[in-house]
Amino acid sequence: MxxxxxxxxxxxxxxxxxxxxxxxxxxxxxxxxxxxxxxxxxxxxxxxxxxxxxxxxxxxxxxxxxxxxxxxxxxxxxxxxxxxxxxxxxxxxSHKDDEYVNRLVRAICREINYPLQKPIASCLSQKYYHIYPDYGLLCIPLLEADFLLHIADIYHELVHPLIELDNPKLERFKQELGSFNVIVKQFFGKEIERVERNSSRKDFIDMLHLWSDCWIEKWSVEFFCDLFGLYTLGPAYAWSNYHLCVKISTDVFETPLFAVTSHPPDDARMQVLFHALELMGYGVERQKIGLKWNEYINIMQFKKHAEYAYAVPDTLLEQIAVSAFEATKTISCHIATEGEQGAISKMLNDAWLEFWKEPVAFPEWERKTVKKFKSSLVAQHN
CATH class of the missing domain: 1.20.58 (Methane Monooxygenase Hydroxylase; Chain G, domain 1)
Structure with missing residues (x-):
């Protein structure tokens, strides 16, 4: 050997x-x-x-x-x-699509006042949108340079370096995440004590420990990423998440029972975005997206599992929306508001307005908008 x-x-x-x-x-x-x-x-x-x-x-x-x-x-x-x-x-x-997406990511980072250097972007993704913080490399799917409805996921990926990299500018952001995880630990600790007093169900106690680990090890980070995307982009982020779920979800209420999962249930991700939209003052948009989300759930006949409410209690979903909001403000990122939108934020939010106005005509509007936007980025660069 x-x-x-x-x-x-x-x-x-x-x-x-x-x-x-x-x-x-x-x-x-x-x-x-x-x-x-x-x-x-x-x-x-x-x-x-x-x-x-x-x-x-x-x-x-x-x-x-x-x-x-x-x-x-x-x-x-x-x-x-x-x-x-x-x-x-x-x-x-690397080719011309990479040149465009790098200009796009640079423009997004400037528009939201991103506290770090922009990551290098590549249209060579092997697993949807994904970032490698140690290399500062953001990989996006090959075709995304020509479409708009999932560009919001760039905002999500920008959070992982804020959490994983060591930089004094990010300490307060990380502290908010850490403080939230303390709340999670305390919450599930009390639940475990309650069940131990009133029940002999060891299997359920094991699941409570599992869900606590899910939140602390993985889910809180993913929720923070989603919430940062919403806070810096606006409702377009929630619509994009809805769009992704319709594409790939097989069970929006899927609840882990035996092992830690990398991402929380899709319904929980939508619910936390609904709480955040209310915090931002987007109550009307929250209602519109909520109606579409419930319609999708009913059509697909998804049902909540008995354990679902214990795994993702609404009290934690509400709290993490507040914690991520405070975290985003600590690094002085621009918070999206209806009356004050940057060029990219406006384009991505307008895209969803146009989509729902006339879905059949949207592809033509999208092609023209992307072409015009690419030309504007080239002009700015020159």
Whole structure:
């Protein structure tokens, strides 16, 4: 096994070196990707150094340390896989669509007063909209550069760096998230105590522990991302979320019973947006979207599970809407209001007004609007 792992390490080193040859030269690279190239090359060199260390180190030649050597090898190969299949792939593929979406993301960041440097955007996504905060790389689906109804998801992804990166400007934002998670822990702690006093259902107590973990480990972040999107963009974000749910949801009330899930139930995500719309003063829009959401649920005959209300209690949904609102204000981001919209916010909110006005005619309006907007971004850049 020791000979095998040494051979595997040498192969990984050769693949890492070859990976650097796939990075285009300056003449074939869009300027937005230059910083990402520097970071990627530095990261590859660092990983090669780690691989050389575990190959040459006398400590790792000791059979007693073979397990640790394999674990280190797996960790490094995992990092190389992200570089190969995401970062370098995005750099090597960059073309005019990437140039446009980078201008779009830059304009969004300026419009909402985003506190960090804009991420680099690529139209090479392997899993819908997704961001890699460590690389500052935002991946969006290939066709999104030519359409409007899901651009709102960019706003969602911009929050992950605010939570994951270490920057003093973000401390108060993170504190609001941390304070909310304390509330979650206290809430479920009291529920667990109550059930323990009045019931012998260990399975239900286990589920309460699970839902507490879901909120603290994953859901609170996703709710914060959704809420930031709504607060900085406006109702278009809620409409976009509705649109996505209609496309992909198989059960909007799906409730985890055995393992932590990465995202909360789709209905809970909509309900928290409804609370936030009320906070923002968009009561009319909240009613319109709510009617469409309930119509969809009735048509699809989705039913709430018995455990649903315990997993996503309305009191926590209301509280996180307030907490995320305060968090967004701590970093001085622009809060969307009906009377004060930037060019992109207005375009995305107008898109939904146009869609509902005449859905059949919307594609033509969308094509003209996107074409005009792309031209305006080019003019601004020049």
């Amino acid at each position: 020791l000979e095998y792992i040494d051979g595997a390490i040498l192969e990984a080193i050769e693949k890492a070196r070859t990976l650097k040859t796939k990075i285009p030269g300056a003449a074939n690279l869009f300027p937005d990707f230059e910083a990402l190239v520097v970071k990627a090359e530095t990261e590859i060199d660092s990983l090669i150094g780690y691989l050389m260390h575990i190959y040459e180190s006398t400590d790792y030649q000791n059979p007693d340390n073979l397990r640790q050597k394999i674990l280190q090898y797996q960790r490094i190969v995992g990092s190389l896989s992200i570089l190969e299949n995401v970062v370098i792939a995005a750099i090597a593929r």
